[in-house]
Amino acid sequence: MTFKDKTIIVTGAGGGMGKATVDLLLKAGANVVGCDLNTDALLEFEGKDNLMTCQGNLLEESTVQQIFKDAAERFGGIDGLANIAGIAQSATPIDEVSLSEFHKIMDINLTMTFLTCREASKYMKERIQGKIVNIGSVSTTRPRPGLQSYVASKGAVESFTKALALELAPDHINVNVLHPGPANTNMLGEFVKKGSDVEDGKKEIFERSVPLGKLLQPTDIASSIKFLLSDEANMITGIVLHVDGGRSI
Ligand SMILES: NC(=O)c1ccc[n+]([C@@H]2O[C@H](COP(=O)([O-])OP(=O)(O)OC[C@H]3O[C@@H](n4cnc5c(N)ncnc54)[C@H](O)[C@@H]3O)[C@@H](O)[C@H]2O)c1
Incomplete structure (x- = not known):
């Protein structure tokens, strides 16, 4: 799988799965544009000619437009987008969820x-x-x-992806959605009910729910993202790829 001369935009690049994806794509020779609210995690790749980092809020229309423009000018075009940025919801009964929390989750994830x-x-x-x-x-x-709000936002991402796959197929643009299972990143602890022990929650709730018996690692997700962005996946579009250790069975 070579990514030589391919330019990939990675959102959420400062987070667990995002950083792992940036790392794999850089190693595969891609030009990578890593975007996040906070790009500190990418400092370890500093000095690489094929990495451009963009710190900013991707909910701002003008910021998104500027990032794509700058990336296309610097590298000559955009070949791929890995949309990894997102936020969690800490487990909360619906009658305690404020409208602003619901909107925030829908905004960031959808x-x-x-x-x-x-x-x-x-x-x-x-x-x-x-x-x-x-x-x-x-x-x-x-x-x-x-x-409920997080699940609704991600369900909408799945439907949106399928609709876009069909719409963009005549332009030879593949659009797929990847559903990760519980992965060992900072976010996982955020799904635990407020006030509960995070490490206990990770082990007792999440790890035990994975039939393969362990949490996913960010690299497990990154390698499947890389596959879907590669030429090996040229005839794959509109699919839902579960990378979840069997959690969806
Ligand atoms: N960790 C899990 O168990 C798990 C399971 C299923 C799905 N996911 C999904 O996988 C993706 C990556 O999760 P992760 O575990 O790497 O989480 P993470 O919290 O480590 O990374 C998410 C990144 O998104 C960035 N981000 C959030 N809002 C942004 C904004 N407005 N503009 C720019 N960047 C923004 C954050 O700064 C963060 O670096 C998310 O979409 C998440 O919903 C995670």
Whole structure:
């Protein structure tokens, strides 16, 4: 799988799965544009010619437009988008969820996906090629109590992805969604009910729910994202790929 001369935008690049994806893509020779609210985690890749980092809020339309413009100018086009940025919901009964919390989750997980996919499609249509991978969650298939807003946002990402796959197929743009299972990143602890012990929650709730018996590692997700962005996946579009250790069974 070579990514030489391919430019991939990675959102959520400062987080667990995002950083692992940036790392794998850089090693595969891609030009990588890593975007996040906080890009400190990417400092260890500093000095690499094929990495551009963009610190900013991807909910701002103008920020998203500027990132794609700068990336296309610097590297000559956009070949792929890995939409990894997102936020969790700490398990909360619906009658305790404020409207502003619900909107925040929908905005970050869904509206941001819309904004980045819309921008990517403009650049990809010009060259009649491209690959988009959106990150959903196994919770859309196997929901947990108290995560209603998060599950709704990720379910919408799945439907949006399928609709876009069909719409962009004539332009040879592949759009797929990957549903991770419980993965060992900072986010996992955020799904635990407020006030509960995070490490206990990770072990007792999440690890035990995975038939393969362990939490996913960020690299498990990154390698499947890399596959979906590669030429090996040229005829795959509109699929839901579960990378979850069997959690969705
Ligand atoms: N960790 C899990 O167990 C798990 C399970 C299923 C799905 N997911 C999904 O996988 C993706 C990655 O999760 P992770 O575990 O790496 O989480 P993470 O918290 O480590 O990374 C998420 C990143 O998104 C960034 N982000 C959030 N809002 C942003 C904004 N407005 N603009 C720019 N960047 C923003 C954060 O700064 C963070 O670095 C998320 O979409 C998450 O919902 C995670």
